[in-house]
Amino acid sequence: MLKIKNVSLAFGEHQVLDNLNLEFKQGQIIGLVAPNGTGKSTLINVILHNLIPQRGEVEYDSLTYSSNKNEVKLHKSICAFPDQNDLFPYMTGRDHLKLYADLWHNSSSSVNEIISQLQMASYIDKKTATYSLGMKQRLCFAMVVAADTSVMLLDEIMNGLDPQNVSLISDVLIELKRKGKLLIMASHLLQNLQLYADRVLFLKSGHVIQDINLQDNKELYLKLQDSNKVESIIKNIKHLKLANGLNLISLAELDNLKKEKLMQDLALNLIPYKVEPISLEDLFEIHYGE
Numbered sequence: 001m002l003k004i005k006n007v008s009l010a011f012g013e014h015q016v017l018d019n020l021n022l023e024f025k026q027g028q029i030i031g032l033v034a035p036n037g038t039g040k041s042t043l044i045n046v047i048l049h050n051l052i053p054q055r056g057e058v059e060y061d062s063l064t065y066s067s068n069k070n071e072v073k074l075h076k077s078i079c080a081f082p083d084q085n086d087l088f089p090y091m092t093g094r095d096h097l098k099l100y101a102d103l104w105h106n107s108s109s110s111v112n113e114i115i116s117q118l119q120m121a122s123y124i125d126k127k128t129a130t131y132s133l134g135m136k137q138r139l140c141f142a143m144v145v146a147a148d149t150s151v152m153l154l155d156e157i158m159n160g161l162d163p164q165n166v167s168l169i170s171d172v173l174i175e176l177k178r179k180g181k182l183l184i185m186a187s188h189l190l191q192n193l194q195l196y197a198d199r200v201l202f203l204k205s206g207h208v209i210q211d212i213n214l215q216d217n218k219e220l221y222l223k224l225q226d227s228n229k230v231e232s233i234i235k236n237i238k239h240l241k242l243a244n245g246l247n248l249i250s251l252a253e254l255d256n257l258k259k260e261k262l263m264q265d266l267a268l269n270l271i272p273y274k275v276e277p278i279s280l281e282d283l284f285e286i287h288y289g290e
């Protein structure tokens with residue numbers, strides 16, 4: 001269990017994390033969602049001990065960063081997605097994977113399997129100076145997989161990847177979760193995150209403003225894009241209008257008579273609609289839309 005206990009961190013006057021208390025279980029993918037500059041990377045850096053909070057502490061398996069010895073032990077369990085700028089240009093991708101596997105496990109036996117799983121065979125033996133941004137991004141992810149730690153901190157791993165690579169990495173994330181890893185990831189690709197995250201935290205002004213378990217998120221909403229016609233049809237029905245013009249109507253809160261009348265009106269006026277649970281994109285609009 002990873003615990004964030006009473007963590008507060010400010011840069012000067014700017015309070016980025018304000019008395020955060022969170023607990024994360026193994027075998028889950030946790031999404032961190034917020035607009036740019038809200039504190040997602042700051043939280044990841046606190047978990048890594050790259051940033052030391054003014055108050056509070058991080059605890060993993062009953063250990064805190066209270067001594068150098070503990071720090072070494074914790075860093076055996078926690079690995080973060082490396083920055084592309086930290087790759088060595090004259091080393092090959094394979095050298096990087098071996099380095100990570102050796103550093104964490106003293107064994108690089110898993111490297112070939114990771115190369116084939118992430119379809120990197122055609123370029124893995126070339127120097128990283130020759131890699132495109134997307135190839136470097138995939139290598140950085142593969143390095144975390146090679147480290148094979150119980151906790152993986154993944155800040156914007158999908159940045160700059162084409163849809164095929166996003167899908168390839170998503171499959172590996174699901175497999176890592178099945179193996180019992182705890183994955184904490186900051187991401188702006190909300191539709192993608194929705195596919196595999198178990199729990200998503202929305203951050204604002206140093207706090208978690210919503211902590212949603214996606215497995216429990218089953219309540220159905222009727223979703224309608226705004227127009228004059230839609231406005232007049234739903235004017236007497238309780239609805240939530242989002243900043244992007246989408247109207248959400250909770251079906252659980254509509255009685256059968258109103259539901260029937262509404263469906264008839266939509267059909268008569270040929271108005272398209274969707275019925276589905278609230279999405280991460282909807283929640284982003286609710287929390288941050290203007």
Ligand SMILES: Nc1ncnc2c1ncn2[C@@H]1O[C@H](COP(=O)(O)OP(=O)(O)OP(=O)(O)O)[C@@H](O)[C@H]1O
Nearest residue numbers: 011014016034035036037038039040041042043186
């Ligand atoms: N070293 C620093 N010194 C001063 N301010 C900082 C420092 N690092 C981050 N900040 C500020 O802290 C706030 C949170 O930054 P952080 O990088 O955690 O945001 P983020 O949610 O990860 O954003 P993004 O989506 O852009 O990656 C920002 O306002 C940023 O300017």
